[in-house]
């Protein structure tokens with residue numbers, strides 16, 4: 604009896620301590636046409652004007668960014684410590700469907716005193732936000748290159764990918780991968796308030812439907828239906844992480860999100876470390892992205908937090 608009660612308390616604690624990443628409302632949407640990897644258009648170019656913007660320089664723990672226990676990391680002698688990284692956002696200008704942004708860089712509020720940031724002080728210090736060196740905010744960038752933003756894609760809902768969401772007009776569509784808003788982790792108890800504040804209280808999220816239609820999981824959605832922008836389901840780093848294959852006027856681009864944070868991780872096909880929720884699923888997703896990249900000899904790869912230099916390829 605006593606044991607049963609103890610087990611019951613553990614189950615209750617388990618339920619109470621797992622927490623969704625956001626309490627914002629979300630709806631499942633059926634944008635995009637499901638396609639198989641074999642049917643991805645093989646051309647090297649497309650109609651989208653693509654821009655990659657450096658929002659900030661930053662530092663993060665290497666053990667979070669790279670799985671240092673991976674045999675390749677051990678052989679390379681990688682040690683724990685701080686790794687220089689960057690925060691990016693990406694601009695997609697489609698001649699017919701307009702402007703979309705991937706991830707949201709930094710909001711203008713981060714130019715102000717820390718006390719005004721929409722992030723709790725514990726989270727800000729845990730995330731090392733004091734080390735951010737801002738290059739541009741979303742507001743500043745959009746003032747220089749104004750155009751209506753039709754929608755925002757979030758590769759996932761970790762805070763460093765949503766810091767500029769409030770700089771977009773209220774009501775702008777915000778797309779995530781399926782199950783991302785409900786991604787449940789103990790850690791989210793501490794970040795949910797900050798995530799909600801950064802997304803904005805009234806912002807409803809649109810979860811792209813990667814299941815549903817034929818029962819089996821879909822990996823690729825041809826978002827506009829013209830083979831120019833493929834959204835790729837890459838669960839593992841988080842429950843609903845997404846990546847992007849873009850056919851642009853400057854060639855084929857692959858945005859990995861945090862399925863791979865670093866240049867070294869991509870070039871050696873090694874997953875992130877402690878920042879990832881499920882290493883095994885992250886590895887399967889990283890392998891999928893590597894097989895997509897292998898189809899395009901001149902593809903440009905954009906890991907989540909570093910840029911691959913031409914000499915490193």
Ligand SMILES: [Zn+2]
Pocket residue numbers: 761763764861907908
């Ligand atoms: Zn990140």
